[in-house]
Amino acid sequence: MKIREPDKNDFLKIRTLIELFELDNRQLLKEQFLATSSQIGLIGFGRIRDYTNCSELCSLGVIEPQRYKGIGKQLVKALIQKAKNPLYLVCVIPDFFEPLGFTIVKKYPDELKDKLEYCTSTLVVEEKYVVMKHEKSDD
8 A cells, every 4th residue: 555645636526525424524625634645546645734833643544444454554554754843633433543652641742732622613523532642742
C-alpha cells in the first residue's frame, strides 16, 4: 500500500466521501490530505490541518469494503509524520487511536475547542467526543 498526496481526481472523490461519511468538510485543501488507492481506486484518506501552534488530524476515512485491514492505521502513521506542530484530534473512537500513540487530554488549544464544539453541534453521534493528543507531540 502506497500512501501519497492525492491528485485532482482523488481530491474530488475525497470531498464526496467526506460528505458521505459525515466528516469535517470545512476549508478543505488538497495539500492537507494523504490518500491511498488500489486497483479499485481510492480506498482511504486523511488530513492534517495546521494551525499556528498545533496541528489537527481529521477527516480520516476508509471505504467500507476495505475497513479492518490496517489501512486507517497506516494513514494515521503517515499523517503523524506530516504534522508540523503538536498533533491533536477530536474523535469518538479513542480505542482506535490509543495504540497509535494518542491519549485523551482535558487541556488543549482553542482551535480544538472550536472543533469539539463543531463536532458536538453539527456532527452529532451517539458516542461521546474526546480530544486526543499524540504523545510524541511537543507542547
